[in-house]
Amino acid sequence: MASILSKKQKKKEKYTLKELKSLGVELLSSRSHINNLPLLLSFISPESPPEFVVESLLSLQSFFTPLLSQLPSTSSHPSSTKRSHDDSSKTTEAEDPEVIFKAWLRSKFDEFVKLLLDVLTSQQSEDALREIVLGTLMEFVKLLNVGRYHSSIYQRLLHTIIHSAVDIDVFLNILTSKYFKYIDVRYFTYISMEKFVKTLEASVVSADRMVIGNSEAENDSKESIELSVRNIYQVLSQIPTPEKQAEKSNHEMWSGLDESSSEKPKKKKKKTEEKDSSLLSPTTISKRMKLKFTKAWISFLRLPLPLDVYKEVLASIHQTVIPHLSNPTMLCDFLTKSYDIGGVVSVMALSSLFILMTQHGLEYPNFYEKLYVLLVPSVFVAKHRAKFLQLLDTCMKSSLLPAYLAASFTKKLSRLSLYIPPAGSLVITALIHNLLRRHPTINHLVQETIENTNEANTEADENNESQPKTNKKQKLGIDYFNNQETDPKRSGALKSSLWEIDTLRHHYCPPVSRFVSSLETDLTIRAKTADIKIEDFSSGSYATIFGDEIRRRVKQVPLAFYKAVPTSLFADSDFPGWTFTLPQEEGKC
Incomplete structure (x- = not known):
């Protein structure tokens, strides 16, 4: 295996940037050069020079983009996934070269996505390269599902970012400036965050049950969970909050589906397809946004938060979370527990708890x-x-x-x-x-x-007359x-x-x-x-x-009058035995 990798590495080193570009041109020109596809994929690696990664990425993106609508949903062989009552038709379909070829293309596309995620979260990658890779992945999110949002790839993208050791601010700056303005991106981000939190809750339970003997593994697990909690909070805090009355300008979709086009898929006969298409309707997403926002935040607040994150949440939750929840009283358990802790935590929880009591009818007897x-x-x-x-x-x-x-x-x-x-x-x-x-x-x-x-x-005292x-x-x-x-x-x-x-x-x-x-x-x-x-x-x-x-303007200033101009700060009689005059040095006035 090592010899094969070394041969591939030597073979990759022989190519120049110009030759790599010609490989991409050949791949785009004719199917006869399809063998260039695995070769170009080999350059999508954190170890490859950034210019080689970008050149291979652009060629592969240009190759896959027109084919995305034709690729099967999975890369598995059709004979293992499709069931038919007619065995002869199933055999014919399984042996169809075009079907086999598309399944192979799908497997290479999945490999391409995985390599892009590796490059995105690699410590060796530069910020400019990460921005290009992230933009490519978001284009696939838009185009792979035939004009509808491909939540699976986006969920994999967020999962990789949250569990990455790279500073999450690098990714959040890109997502906030380019993608969080789209209503469907925000919607599926909340859905993904809720899923991640549920998975993390299971990890917390398993970490608590871990055998005490392996202290290093236990510490690594806790550090990993804490890092994920911090990253999830960073993502949730950066998403624009859902407005109470969203305007039309806030209904812009990354997937490109608008109100007019969302009506066309409803003519399909299958109810499941009608349901899926309606989920991508801007109006429907706007109505369900507050519910997804609530589920994501409530599930997150059940996690064991680090103290600094805990304080930061309490300091801003009354402004950034409570006004946008579908049912703010769902926070009563979190806030009452925080208020019972005492100290600074209770002081910071008071603001949110007071809002629930005065505006949402929460009863807190003590x-x-x-x-x-x-x-x-x-x-x-x-x-x-x-x-x-x-x-x-x-x-x-x-x-x-x-x-x-x-x-x-x-x-x-x-x-x-x-x-x-x-x-x-x-x-x-x-x-x-x-x-x-x-x-x-x-x-x-x-x-x-x-x-x-x-x-x-x-x-x-009247009852005790003997008391003096x-x-x-x-x-x-x-x-x-x-x-x-x-x-x-x-x-x-x-x-x-x-x-x-x-x-x-x-x-x-x-x-x-x-x-x-x-x-x-x-x-x-x-x-x-x-x-x-x-x-x-x-x-x-x-x-x-x-x-x-x-x-402050002082109206009266205390003044001291002396019959003779004082020569020292204190009189000699005030401090007997002390002198407050400086001896004059010789030769100086």
């Missing part, structure tokens, strides 16, 4: 308890804090929220203001302002005094709010007060101390006050605060 747990100092420096804080404000808008819930959130935010950067203190002040304005039942948190706090425990009065004084100033409690019902916020806000009056950051004055007005008079826009503060940072301060 929503506010989970939201309460998310209020930690780290969330005010997280990457997606702006969206989270805006949603937090939106979730607390309802006037039907119980008082204990509004009080717990207000007190929790008030306590967080002691631990977070100044930008977080600003947005917390705005959130508390809105909460106090919307929920007058918790207004006593601002007006609560030490005496009132002590009166809340008077009944408990000094014990009551020791209870003065106790905060009954439990900051470690995760259940808002048990936090004790209604017995507390917002004493933390008073500390912000003396905050080291001037914008924070100034902004606290917004809470001094009577927020119970809703007609004279308005909600503060959280988006104005949710993206704040040290840089934004500093920028606002240097742009």
